[in-house]
Amino acid sequence: MENLSVHEIWKQNEMLLEHTRKLNVTLLREVKLDKAKSSLKGVLFLPVSTMAFFIIAASYAMYFTVENWGTWYFMFSGAVVAFFSVMLVLSSIRQLTQILSVDYNAPVLQLQKDISKIKVSVVYNFKIAAWLLPFGPFIGLFFFKALFNFDMMELVNYNMIISFGVVTIVLEVLSLLLLRALQTKNINKKWLNWLLLGSGSQINEALGFLNQIDEFEKENGTIS
């Protein structure tokens, strides 16, 4: 089939489209911005709410640390909660910046990659949660003190200290395994999809598309 006839067929298509479509000049001149703005609002909700929540959490954790100055385990647990809250705030700010800087002027592959990466960035928040795991017992101390004004260490005995240590080691191992598993290439594992339930299909789609873009960019061989 000649190139020329494909172009002729394409021109037929163009004429048909022209015939069946009308460009609404009124629409153009009024430029309805509502639809575009509302689609952006939906995407912003998660990072904005995450940021707001963890700013409050970080502030309280710092106040908690100062208030319990002198009690080493409360100071440490407050500092841990404050540190990870700040990390989540920074992660949300990074996501927000990425979303707000989406620019449809960019070359197609670059922009579609950036949009896919925004969707996948929720995995980074899970990585932060994985780093937090080994500090689980201290987080428990923090919550009992913050919510019930109860110092769990008053109940401590030898068995509790051993359990504390064992739990910390187990959580440490789990954390390392999770961090290894939370590579984007591993994201199709069933248990990880379960973990990402709710955002899973979007992430899988985004990752699928990222892989497609990678393949698309790599194709540069000669035609056989």
Next chain:
Amino acid sequence: MKNRNTEIIDLIEEHRRLIYKVANSYCSDIHEQEDLIQEIIFQIIKGYEKFDHKVKVTTWMYKIAFNVSISHYRKTKIREKYMIPMPEKLVRIDDPEEDETDENLKRLRRFIEELDPLNKAILIMYLDGNSHLEISAAMGISLSNVSTKINRIKQQLKKKFKQ
């Protein structure tokens, strides 16, 4: 001297076929096409302030149209997983013009429909007579990659038309 708003509106009117073609290639539902075209126009108007004229205005418009359309296409693909589509026979009003459409045109449209979103973009720009350089600038891939893909698509197209 024309103001910038009038300038961009005139440009959009002049190149409206480009917008229709891209929207039509990524979205078959007529109501969604209206939304998609509106979104493309919005992004073109919004982006015109930053347009530096380093590429042709049509190349720039293709970039935006493809970016919006591919993003839209990906969103609707996810939505379709959870929606039960209306049976076509209940809602479709037969367009008499469709019966008269050339068989080759139908085949070409089907072929374009079956392509993945990125190769679709390349084919549309190629069929519109854009140079490999312009396609490379719009897509953000190398010139040699563009040539490779176009040749591959042409071979697939030849096979399709021989069937």
